[in-house]
Structures are given as C-alpha cells and as structure tokens.
Amino acid sequence: MGLAKTEIFTDLQNEIAVIAKAFGHPARVAILQHLFKMDTCVCGDLVNEIGLAQPTISQHLKELKLLGLIKGNVEGTSVCYCIDGENWTKMKAIIMQFLDQDISKTDCC
Template sequence: MGLAKTEMFTDQQNEISLFAKVFGHPARVAILQHLFKIERCVCGDLVSEIGLAQPTISQHLKELKYLGLIKGNVEGTSVCYCIDSENWLKMKEVMIQFLDQDISEKENCC
C-alpha cells in the first residue's frame, strides 16, 4: 500500500524514520552538505551545483524545510537557504541516540 502504519509505532520511532527518510535521497544529502560547506548562505546556485532541474531541487528544499532542517530567506528575486542549526542539533541528538545503541554480545546466536 506504500503507506507506513505509523499508528502502531512509538512517536520516537516515527520521528526517527521521518528524519531518516529525508536523508534517504542523495540529492538532499548533497544539498545539506553544500549548505554546510559554503561560508555564506546559498541562493540559487544549488541547481547548477547539484545538477538536477530547478523544480526538482525546489521540491527537495521544500521537504528539508518542512522538517525544519533548513531555513529560507527571500532576498529580492532570489531565496537564501541555510541550515537551521538549532533544529539540526535536535535532530542530531535523536538520530545519534538511535545509532549509538550497544549490542549485548552475550548470547548472540549469529
């Protein structure tokens, strides 16, 4: 059905999967890495930087914005995007807590 049954999982599990999902496309990873890398805010050059069509980039940016990971600022005809550092930090904590689990090797059968 292509639809996750979110109601049967915890809020934490759903939150983790939502964050992970947005990182589940290399274009969005590339956009975020670019936003981290450059010293100033990026404006329109993401299209030439990434190599996808403008509507496609716009759509990816929308998803990143929806989750609060980036902010957009209108500057004349162009829009300036950058990482929302506060929300990025919150996301990071959630994700790292999930990733950083330790295995009790005690009775590992595999």
C-alpha cells in the same frame, strides 16, 4: 499499500523514520552538505551545483524546510537557504542516540 502504518509505532520510532527519510535521497544529502560547506548561505546555485532541474531542487528544499532542517530567506528575487542550527542539533541528537545503541554482546548468529 505504500502507506506506512505509523499508528502502531511509538512517536520516537516515527520521528526517527521521518528524519532518516529526509537523508534518504542523495540530492538532499548533497544539498545539506553544500549548505554546510559554504560559509555564506547558498541560494539557487544549488541547481547549478547539483545536476537536477530547478523544480526538482525546489521540491527537495521544500521537504527539508518542512521538516525544519533548513531555513529560507527571501533576498530580492533569490532565496537564501541555510541549515537551521537549532533543529539540526535536535534531530542529530535523536538519530545519534538511535545509532549509538550498544552491541557489546557477541553476535548470536
């Protein structure tokens, strides 16, 4: 039905999924990479860097902000975005822990 049955999963499972979903679109990956690469905070030139229309970028930024991965700061008419270091570290840890499970056992298939 296009709607995930979140209630049958653990909080952690849902949390991992929500975070992963944020990384699940190349535009958002590109935005995050760009915010990392730049020393200074980039603002709306993301629209120029990435080849998507301004409303589309704005929408992706909104999602990332809502999740807490980035922060936005109004500076005059433009908005300066950057990684939210604290939250990034937290979410990184959650994903890393999930990815870092042991596969010591020899493949059984």
